[in-house]
Amino acid sequence: MLTWLSAQLIASLFFGASLTLLQYTYIKAFFLSLDVLLIIWGAMFLYQVTNKAGTIQIIGKFLAELTENRAFLGIFLGWLFPSFLQGIGGFGVPVAVSAPLLVSAGFSPTMAVVIASIGHGWAVTFGSMGSSFKTLIAVTGLSADYLAPFTALLLGMSSLLCGLLVIYLAGGKKHFLKALPLTLLSSLFLSTGQYFLATNGLWVIAVTLPAMGSLIFGFLYVQFFSKYSREYLQKKKREDMIEIMIALLPYMLLVALIIIFSFFSPIKELFAQYTISFQFPQLSTAYGFVTPAETSKKINLLLHPGTIIMISALLSFILLTKKAYLNGDEIIEIAKDTFKSSMNTSIAIFSLVGTAVVMTHTQMTNVLAVGISHVFNQEIYSIISPFIGALGAFITGSNNNSNVLFGNLQLQTAEHLSLSVGLILAAQTAGGALGSIMAPAKVILGCSTVGLSGKEGKVIGKLVLFTSTLILMLGIFTYIISRIQ
Amino acid sequence: MRTILLRAKKNIRKTIFLVDLLTPILLYILINYGKHFLSTVLFIAVILINIIYVTIS
Numbered sequence: 199m200l201t202w203l204s205a206q207l208i209a210s211l212f213f214g215a216s217l218t219l220l221q222y223t224y225i226k227a228f229f230l231s232l233d234v235l236l237i238i239w240g241a242m243f244l245y246q247v248t249n250k251a252g253t254i255q256i257i258g259k260f261l262a263e264l265t266e267n268r269a270f271l272g273i274f275l276g277w278l279f280p281s282f283l284q285g286i287g288g289f290g291v292p293v294a295v296s297a298p299l300l301v302s303a304g305f306s307p308t309m310a311v312v313i314a315s316i317g318h319g320w321a322v323t324f325g326s327m328g329s330s331f332k333t334l335i336a337v338t339g340l341s342a343d344y345l346a347p348f349t350a351l352l353l354g355m356s357s358l359l360c361g362l363l364v365i366y367l368a369g370g371k372k373h374f375l376k377a378l379p380l381t382l383l384s385s386l387f388l389s390t391g392q393y394f395l396a397t398n399g400l401w402v403i404a405v406t407l408p409a410m411g412s413l414i415f416g417f418l419y420v421q422f423f424s425k426y427s428r429e430y431l432q433k434k435k436r437e438d439m440i441e442i443m444i445a446l447l448p449y450m451l452l453v454a455l456i457i458i459f460s461f462f463s464p465i466k467e468l469f470a471q472y473t474i475s476f477q478f479p480q481l482s483t484a485y486g487f488v489t490p491a492e493t494s495k496k497i498n499l500l501l502h503p504g505t506i507i508m509i510s511a512l513l514s515f516i517l518l519t520k521k522a523y524l525n526g527d528e529i530i531e532i533a534k535d536t537f538k539s540s541m542n543t544s545i546a547i548f549s550l551v552g553t554a555v556v557m558t559h560t561q562m563t564n565v566l567a568v569g570i571s572h573v574f575n576q577e578i579y580s581i582i583s584p585f586i587g588a589l590g591a592f593i594t595g596s597n598n599n600s601n602v603l604f605g606n607l608q609l610q611t612a613e614h615l616s617l618s619v620g621l622i623l624a625a626q627t628a629g630g631a632l633g634s635i636m637a638p639a640k641v642i643l644g645c646s647t648v649g650l651s652g653k654e655g656k657v658i659g660k661l662v663l664f665t666s667t668l669i670l671m672l673g674i675f676t677y678i679i680s681r682i683q
Numbered sequence: 684m685r686t687i688l689l690r691a692k693k694n695i696r697k698t699i700f701l702v703d704l705l706t707p708i709l710l711y712i713l714i715n716y717g718k719h720f721l722s723t724v725l726f727i728a729v730i731l732i733n734i735i736y737v738t739i740s
Contacts, residue, residue, distance in 0.1 A: 200737050221710055221726045228707030541700050548703045
């Protein structure tokens with residue numbers, strides 16, 4: 199909020215912004231935020247329903263008991279399960295849920311937080327039902343079709359890097375080679391699945407579905423190759439397996455609804471008319487910087503991903519109540535928890551979007567972009583662009599906020615340096631995704647769940663080292679693609 | 684004093700959330716109906732509420 203207030207003050211004092219211009223930026227920021235907030239509110243609601251029903255704990259416990267090999271435990275509990283949780287919830291939930299499971303499986307608390315944090319890093323942009331990607335679309339005004347291919351490519355590569363680092367940290371050299379085939383196959387599954395879904399308009403489930411698929415694939419893999427897992431599954435009763443299927447039901451329902459709402463033409467046509475959009479006049483500063491008149495992006499409230507997630511959460515609530523996992527009265531408590539948990543995020547997103555809109559409407563972003571393009575050349579900028587995204591995420595605590603703050607700056611700098619805008623924005627959000635895992639806000643939450651409160655510095659130190667290496671590799675990869683183009 | 688401050692902090696967070704949710708719509712309506720003075724007053728009030736929020740938190 200302080201950032202937003204400072205931006206208003208600087209805009210009026212040094213960039214010639216009038217009160218009318220500031221009012222319009224406030225209104226524009228609201229409509230841009232609304233597009234993202236609907237998804238966040240829906241994701242939070244779904245998470246509260248599944249958490250209250252205890253289904254997340256059922257899946258986690260099953261995975262923790264499935265294998266005794268530490269590298270495989272790392273794959274399941276430190277990489278795939280947190281990625282899946284990131285797909286549906288995010289906001290620190292993956293680490294908060296997975297780290298205690300890793301501790302109960304025999305990992306040290308520090309290593310548990312480090313592994314779970316690194317494991318879900320690749321999934322942050324398309325996670326939380328794609329809210330960070332949606333933000334990137336909203337602030338840059340570019341289409342999902344344009345941004346998705348490069349973003350999915352860089353994040354696909356990140357999924358492999360995160361997976362390899364997780365099995366090394368979890369199993370050491372001893373188990374690394376044993377777990378390598380499953381890591382490579384899972385990464386292939388995650389990255390190709392993510393690419394296919396993201397480039398075909400299904401970016402809302404571009405993490406959830408591949409992560410769920412990879413978990414099932416991993417389950418079949420260990421059943422086939424591990425005697426321990428086979429014996430464990432033979433001991434499981436039919437009721438236990440039904441319980442696991444019920445635990446997965448909300449997510450299967452969500453995937454089914456998103457596919458129906460996205461591809462079933464009669465439903466699309468029926469709801470297509472219920473869109474809202476707003477007209478904004480031409481705005482100019484006292485120094486003559488003009489923002490042309492524009493119509494805001496259309497928001498279809500009934501076909502919006504946030505609405506679909508909310509419908510699936512409501513249906514899940516009804517089904518889980520019928521199966522006695524929830525009590526009907528708990529809906530009020532769930533609604534209250536959803537409101538409480540999304541309040542801070544909503545205020546933060548709104549104020550940061552407000553800051554970004556003020557900056558773009560008063561030429562501040564442009565001034566910064568010109569400055570950066572004079573300092574760095576094409577080659578160096580393509581390498582440091584993910585670090586800018588990571589810095590934004592580290593400071594603000596989320597990939598989402600980093601995209602809001604630096605999305606337009608990266609876009610304009612890429613234009614000044616004649617670099618591919620799609621590639622640089624992909625590097626921004628991929629860097630932001632990886633940078634968010636070492637953000638103090640997330641680490642503090644993760645540490646509090648494994649009794650490491652007050653010892654966050656040690657965890658952050660390890661995370662900064664590992665994450666910086668991953669981001670550097672991402673930067674080199676971005677540089678190589680920019681050279682090939 | 685500490686309890687009062689904590690309660691005020693909790694309440695103002697809710698207030699800010701609702702203000703940020705409702706004021707932009709109200710501002711949009713006021714501006715479109717030509718009530719520029721009212722919209723300016725409302726906007727300044729929003730800024731003041733935000734300053735209080737930042738000061739308390």
